[in-house]
Amino acid sequence: MRRITYREALREALREEMRRDSTVFLLGEDIGRYWGGAFKVTEGLAEEFGDERVRDTPISESAIVGTAVGAAITGMRPVAEIMFGDLTTLAMDQIANQAAKIRYMFGGQTKVPLVVRTPFGAGVNIAAHHSQSLEAWYMHVPGLYVAVPSTPYDAKGLLKSAIRGNNPVIFCEHKLLYPIEGEVPEEEYTIPFGVADIKREGSDVTIVATMYMVHKALKAAEELEGEGISVEVVDPRTLTPLDKNAIISSVKKTGRLVVVSEDCKTAGVTAEIAALVAEEAIDYLDAPIKRVAEPDTPIPFSPPLEEYVIPNEKKIIKAVKEVV
Amino acid sequence: MIGVVRSLMELPKEKLVEMYRKMFEIRSFEEKVFELYAQNMVPGTIHLYAGEEAVAVGVCSNLRKNDYITSTHRGHGHCIAKGADPKKIMAEILGKKTGYCKGKGGSMHIADFSVGMLGATAVVGAGIPIAVGAGLSIKLRGTDQVVACFFGEGASNQGTFHEGINLAAIWKLPVLFICENNLYAMGTRQSRVMLIKNIADRAAAYGIPGVVVDGNDVLAVYEAAGKAVERARKGEGPTLIECKTYRHKGHSRIDPAKYRPREEVEEWLRKDPIKRFKEKLLKEKLLSEVEIQGIEMEVTNEIEKAVKFAVESPYPKPEEALEDVYA
Known part of the structure; x- marks a missing residue:
């Protein structure tokens, strides 16, 4: 079977879902044509889908996630990138109080189909503000799903499910995994959440x-x-x-x-x-x-x-x- | 300030009737909530909108059903102004199964997606980026809807105000940022927490228009919001509208608001937006006393029905607490 990297697998998932569904769009800091994402996951996507659907934002994490929430409850399927998992703290209210609770608080009137992609993990000597693993925090918030893929195959299949799903997902990536290669089939597949x-x-x-x-x-x-x-x-x-x-x-x-x-x-x-x-x-x-x-x-x-x-x-x- | 009477003559009579009805409906609704609260029928807390009716009604009278609004902990008035059903609002406030949120949200979290009311958040300023997101969604979907985002002057000190308005400005999103400046964030007077008098001045920081308006004059609010809606629908971007207003009651349930000087309260009570609008309508002979009484009687009956519906509705089953966490 063909082998690609974790990074390429994520990019393929984004590309395929954006081609499949015009309501899917990306937003985040430096994810567009000038940089392609701090870890290059979104490289090339602005060229294919345009700057409207691959949106560079100011350094405003709370507004990135909050904007994604507002778009999600009005018919879109946003995929927000927060450059480092540590920085999700800046968007914590929007993640934990808004995205996670809007459906429940409003008695199930709406759904929040939103993905927040973010890299966690240590191992590259960038210290306390760029190396944490905070996934347990998000396990503690009812209303959120938390994905933790370890291989290119899982990363692609889970990201596609996350984008198609109707719940907010904290999609945890690991910065040491981006260059790791693994088998990923050419043909379409998804991986359901909750299956080890x-x-x-x-x-x-x-x-x-x-x-x-x-x-x-x-x-x-x-x-x-x-x-x-x-x-x-x-x-x-x-x-x-x-x-x-x-x-x-x-x-x-x-x-x-x-x-x-x-x-x-x-x-x-x-x-x-x-x-x-x-x-x-x-x-x-x-x-x-x-x-x-x-x-x-x-x-x-x-x-x-x-x-x-x-x-x-x-x-x-x-x-x-x-x-x- | 935009203080305008000329638009009064230009508005069709049905519009004026509808605006007066909505303002009176909000006031009557809030008086009932206060009454029920005193009778121990309202669990938790309440934040009443009485005194600020001209803002919600002046803004929402410019909106279509499929336009959006976002709201705050002081949100009953926004819901009514956007066309939500008082029966289901009241039932939610009493924690009943028939309420908008099936008893899961309460007074601070009412939403009615069927009329574009995207919900009230009780985290001060948190609705701002969400409104911006609804604006982005409109832009990406290519419709000509708009979003009105309500918040208080206290929220303008939050980071979400800066982040959200800046984003709406650079992307030219169809959002009206409606600051309801009632002078106090809980017990904190505006002058103690900012050196500027007008929140609208902050618009300059984002390169968008900032407008100060008499928030107790429904026609002034209507006109200012109308211009902002037109600008938004044309794709020219957001506007910050500051409405100077005042809440008649304290911040929440039992707050006697002793931090407000008596003369100040009295001055603002004299500027009661409903009283002013009524006087204007009578003076200009646009509505007669009889017509106004007719409207008021209809509304009073409607609110009585809402109370009856809410009181008689069942509570949710306890185990329903486990539903609606995930879609």
């Missing part, structure tokens, strides 16, 4: 991981296989809705759970998944749940500092060995 993917089958321990951590978990699993430990890697692909059945089924099979995420440990993605398993499948566990996450610090700049706080294969292997 077993990225690797195994029988001794379940690792639930998202985004870039899926790749680290897979590398750890490979190494552990050499030591006779069979690891199953479950990628939820969307955090809201969360495929609880897939996680619980895997835990029932392996009896052990390690949860890996790049966000802070306290009240984070790993906490929610651990709580789910503790609440609904504790009788199937043969060992305590282990969490590998960021140790509740801002993301530091200097390479040795940053490496120290971000989960890696070594930490994942250590956690697995503690429960097997």
Whole structure:
């Protein structure tokens, strides 16, 4: 099968949906013909679809998302780009109080078909304002969906579903994933929300991981296989809705759970998944749940500092060995 | 200020009747809400629009059914002016299943998408970018609709005011930014939080027209908004209209508004927009006392019916709290 990058997969999803549906349009800072997006995801799209549908905006995150909300409730399907996930904080009211709640507050009178694409994650030494992983915040807001694709295939299929869906989606990308290649078919496909993917089958321990951590978990699993430990890697692909059945089924099979995420440990993605398993499948566990996450610090700049706080294969292997 | 009587003679009588009816309807509705509140029938809080009727009616009288508005925590008047059904507004305020939002929104979150009322937000200033988005949607869809975005002078200190109006200006979006300057953001007098007297002056920062208008003169508001609507429909971009007005009651439910000098309150009560409009209509012999009484009686009956409907409507089933989170 043809191989393309995560970045190209996202761009294909945008291009295909814009060709399919004239109500789909993009807005964000420097996404247009002069720059093509800070991570080049939208490169070439303004040339094909024009500046009206690929709109460069001023540096006004709150207005970017708020404008997208207003367009979404009046018949359009906006896809907003916030240049870095850290900057979604500037649009927090529009995301958490408006986009997420408008349908509910107004008794289901309207829908908010809106996608906010934004890159999270550390690993490129750009410190505390450009490296965070805030996806758990958005899991905490009823009314939002949260997508966390780890591969080009998932990125394309989930983005197309996000654009076609009728709910606001925080579409989390990871800046280290953009150049990663993977198999993506030429033909049309979409991936439904709320369906996890077993990225690797195994029988001794379940690792639930998202985004870039899926790749680290897979590398750890490979190494552990050499030591006779069979690891199953479950990628939820969307955090809201969360495929609880897939996680619980895997835990029932392996009896052990390690949860890996790049966000802070306290009240984070790993906490929610651990709580789910503790609440609904504790009788199937043969060992305590282990969490590998960021140790509740801002993301530091200097390479040795940053490496120290971000989960890696070594930490994942250590956690697995503690429960097997 | 645009203070205009000449347009009075130019308006068809039906329009004048409709404007007076809407203003009186808002006042009667708010008086009833206050009454029901005193009887402990309204859960939560209320922010009454009484005293500011000329703004909502002056603006919305220029709008078509498919034009949009966005509203605020003080939004009952905007809903009525845009043509929403008082029965369903009242039912929502009482938390009933038959309300516009099935009891999920209440007084601060009424919406009626069927008449272009895109909803009230209770976060001060948050409706501004949303209105801009509706304007962008209009532009992209290529229709000649317009959006009227209501907010108070307090909201003009929010970042959303700056971000939203700037965006509407650079993209020439068909949006009317209607600032209802009632002098107080809760208990904070305007002069304590900004050094300018006119919010409309801020329009210069975005390169768009800024207009100050007597917000207690419905015809002045009507004329200013009419010009802005015309400009918007022609694709020439947004206008900021500041309407100087005053709320008759406190900020919310039990606020006695002691921070307002008595002379000031009395002065503004003398400028009651409904009283002024009525006097003008009588003086110009455009409506007779009998005709006005007829309108008032009709409206009073209608509001009584709305109250009866709301009071007699059932509450939602508790488990309905779980519905409508996702589409």
